[in-house]
Amino acid sequence: MIHLPRGTQDLLPGTTEKWQHVEAKFIELCRNFNYQEIRTPIFEHTELFQRGVGDTTDIVQKEMYTFQDRGDRTLTLRPEGTASVVRSFVQNKLFGQANQPQKLFYIGPMFRYERPQQGRWRQFVQFGIEALGSADPAIDAEVISLAMEIYKQLGLRSLKLVINTLGDQTSRENHRNALVEHFEPHKEELCSDCQVRLAQNPLRVLDCKKDREHPAMKTAPSILSYLTEEADAYFTKVKAFLDIMDISYHVDPNLVRGLDYYNHTAFEIMSDAEGFGAITTLAGGGRYNGLVEELGGPETPGIGFALSVERLLMALEAENIELPIDDALDSYVIAMGEKAELKTAELVNQLRQAGIQVDKDYQGKKFKAQFKAADRLKAKFVLILGENELAENKIEIKNMQTGEQVSISLPDIVSYLTEQIKKGGQ
Template sequence: MITKQKGTMDIYGEESQKRMYVNDILRSICEKYNYSYIETPVFEASELFHRAVGDATDIVSKETYDFVDRGNRNLTLRPEGTAGVCRWYIENKLYGNQTEPVKAYYIGKMYRYDRPQLGRYRELTQFGIELIGSDDVLADLDVISLAYNTYTILGLKDVTININTLGDKESRNNYRKALIEYLIPYKEELCEDCKERIEKNPLRVLDCKIDGEKDILLNAPKTTNYLNETSLNRYNKLKEYLELLDINYKENPRLVRGLDYYDHTVFEITADVPEMGNLALGGGGRYNGLIELLDGPSVPAVGFAMGYDRTVMAMTYTGVNFDTKDGIDIYIMYVSDTEKETAALLAQDLRLNDFITETDYLNKGLKGEFKSADRLKAKYLIIINDQDLENNEVNVKDNLTKEEEKVNINNLVEYLDSHR
């Protein structure tokens, strides 16, 4: 028997209804913030992710699904969404005569060869937003407030925005030097990956999954101690804006992004989830250097990505009401072939009038159809028989009160509308 691959999911029934509910909320809030929906290819040139995400990152060095196609092209299934949006922005020269920032959002599948565990998959869904073309702190606020409000609207109340700043290029370089000087004496106490990172990309040492809670890193220098005046003023302004909007935030001086194109604002969203503890649900930041790194002009940008699967799981554990459809509106019952034709016609008419309608495809007979109607939680039953059809009528039964009434077929939609 062929089974699904490790780290993937089959999504159907109640689980798919949950995701449709979440997607509707995501689309609605993005539209209110004037973000437009974008779809980019699931696979891209491998070079895009090597340059955008970085060869030294775990994502590119250990987790990407790479392949060579029949045209001998090196391709990669996308591990994240930002790189593809930036490639689209550059390829279509959207920076030319730009009078407004480009604001895009996406919901799509990503692929990482990760170790599957609770809330972590190899085929994962990601929701993300990108605001390209503004360096104003107000743009950072736009992205953070959308992210924060999304989680609260989804029903996750104990949400915290963890924020930090890397400062501008000068501030970041000063911090980088100080961090290297601090880490070198402790080099032998770090994991093998972090030993290599000290010189190449020391900020990523602070992100280490193995050494992250060691006193060495907990006592490491803070980025905020190396900010120049411009960067500090910018960071303070962001905090003022967050307080103005009553957004619950917490400063986390160890929160960093290890890639060189990140600067200024970085943030991560966490929530206290029953049975799961304090869970990271998404994050983002400003990446003013990425467009230029990918051969575009120097264009500022800021974005956010949600761990979609983990968020849906957190909502479930929290007891969020997903407002999923409980049962169907109508179940049509019949016995003879003549009645079957009428069932097909009625089902067509009712569906076109926004009734969720089902009928019998297995010739179960009335007894089996009654069981199916109960199993599907049908609100109304339409019972067709040849005798009623002679009068152009059907029997309509309220499946809750068990009351029945004969209704003329021509008036059926109107009758059911009045009983919604």
């Protein structure tokens, strides 16, 4: 037997309804916040991610699905959404549109070659938004509030919003130098990973789990003390907007994002729920002024976030939250005898054209078994058509909740059912 590839999953009936529900929620919220959908290709030129996400990141160095096509182009299945959206923004000259900032959302599969485990797949679905063309701290808060609102409206309670600022170019350089200076004397005492980090990305040393207890960690310089006046003022305003929106947060100066393009505001939403294992991050995002330029566009500030739909559903499960999904069927038709079966095909067709959900048996089941099937499908009404009914041009209708059964003239069935379903729906 051929199995699905490692790290991918089949979403089957029973689960897809949940996906549809949360996807509908995303779209509804984006409508409220006035974000519009953008759809970009699932693969792009590899160079886009090398330049956009960053050559030194883990994503680019060891996690991309890269391949040559038959025309010798080097292509990559997208590992994240922002680079593509920005590419499209630049290519389609969306910076020239009348309404700025451009507020966009996307939803779709992303691909990363990693060792799979609970909460981590090689193909996973991200929902994300990007606001391009505004350096107003209010929009940072808007992006964060949209992210939080999704979880809130779906009923999640155990959430933690962590924010930080990575500062601007100058802040980062000063901080970086301070970090290197601070840790260099202790280099030999740090773990091997940190020794590499110190050279490549000293920021990452800060959230090392092995060296957490090292005395130098406690006294390490914080980005917050190296912010330029502008960067500090910006962060203060973002926090003020969050306060005014009554969004609680925790400032973690060690919060680092794994993608190179971030600066200023960075944030993560995590779950506190039991049984979440090593994966606790539900969503991550931040500001990326400079990315549009990097990808060949005009100087344009940007901010966005992305969440994993899989992890969102895991969080719902961890908190035992049932989504309000209506999987009941309006009606089910049971036929007895050959003539009745022929008539049933016509009837089912009529009902469907009238917008009534209906199904019937296609397995030659006995009367009783057809009833069982109707019950399992949670049919609200069962229509029974046999020789007797046919002879009188009538049909029996049983309300499965109340058990009541009435006899209706066949020509009246559509109007009768339509009315009953309307009533029963309340």
